[in-house]
Amino acid sequence: MMQRNLFATLAGALFGTGLLISGMVDTTKVQGWLDVFGAWDPTLAFVLGGAILPMAIAWRIATRRSRSVLGQDLPSPPSQRIDRSLLLGSVLFGMGWGLAGLCPGPAMASLGFGGWGGLLFLVAMLAGMVAAPVLRTRLDRAPAPTV
Amino acid sequence: MIDPDWIMGLGGGLMIGLAAAMFLLMNGRVMGASGLVGGLVDGSGRSNAAERLSFLAGLILVPALIAALTGGYETHLTQNVAVIVVAGLLVGVGTRLANGCTSGHGVCGISRLSLRGILATLAYLLAGGLVMVAFRHLLGVI
Incomplete structure (x- = not known):
């Protein structure tokens, strides 16, 4: 239980720090990405690409395991x-x-x-x-x- | 030319992906911001409330601390109260109806090639793009 909460805090902290560093807390960068007909800002594509890469590897590792490292159930296959x-x-x-x-x-x-x-x-x-x-x-x- | 913001975006993005990877492999959970907080708000996540609160504590307090130490970050959020309230309501209702947002459907869904995640991401990108056309270029509100 303690370990689960500790790793949840760490994940939240890393997520938040990533959001700061990537500029995603700056609304002008997000709106700049969506504003295709204005001064288009492609930064968000780099953020999403950078985030998907480690997560794609993690999903592949997860499919080879029956439980998480801390013994929790892993998510079921995605609903269609x-x-x-x-x-x-x-x-x-x-x-x-x-x-x-x-x-x-x-x-x-x-x-x-x-x-x-x-x-x-x-x-x-x-x-x-x-x-x-x-x-x-x-x-x-x-x-x-x-x- | 390579914009330094793109490098920061890639680096920050990798951290977001590593956070999601850790949450999945250690805790067995999908890292979706709207789901983690939404389950606390509507009571559906009562069984693992401590884990959710721990995640949110890290998500809120660590960036606050970094901002305090580095002299702050600017969000450049609009000052228009009506826009803020309407946008907040739409984001809250929409992410819960769709069962996910940019982190859940975008990062965690696309990376496992989930059809729901891919379609949701296309839908919110398209809607966001059309809002920019309508409210920035046609109406000049935002």
Whole structure:
């Protein structure tokens, strides 16, 4: 238990430091990446590429193991289910991401220096997270669209 | 020409990937920022709340400490209160509906070639790009 929490803290610390160094806590870099028709900034592609590389190796190692090093269950194979929640949710997320230039990781990593605006964003994000399960129930209940 | 920001992006990206790799191989968990905090907010992650809180403590406190020691980082977040609130709500609702954000679907999903992760990433990139066209170039709001 202690070890799990210790490695969780380390992972969070490394994640946050990576977000700082890569410039992903700077909303102008994120919006610059999304602004294809403006002064386009490709930095985010380097960040995503750099992050995917070690993680792809980690997934390969994980498939050869039955449990994590600390004895936890490993994640089950990814679901193939493409549903309305996934696509609508991702579109809504992308809209908010573009508007402010913040996604959940950097929003939390910048809490210590992001000022009142950063705090307000985080409070609104948490409120949205509270509302999401209600919305998801409605989505699941609605009849499937005929395409 | 190579922009120094790209090198910093690559280096920081590698750290993000190593963090995700460690969380997977040590703790057996997918490192998704929205899921880790969202499970605490809606109560679905009560069974491993201590692990989630430990992760968030590292994520919030270490960058705060680095910023304090190095003289701070600038987020350049908009001062427009309405934009901040609407964006925050959209990010919160959207990531929980989609069960993931840039770290979960983007980093952890694409790296295992998850169809859900790839489609989610395409959807939020496209939506973000269209928002820039609409709200920056057409309306001039952001």
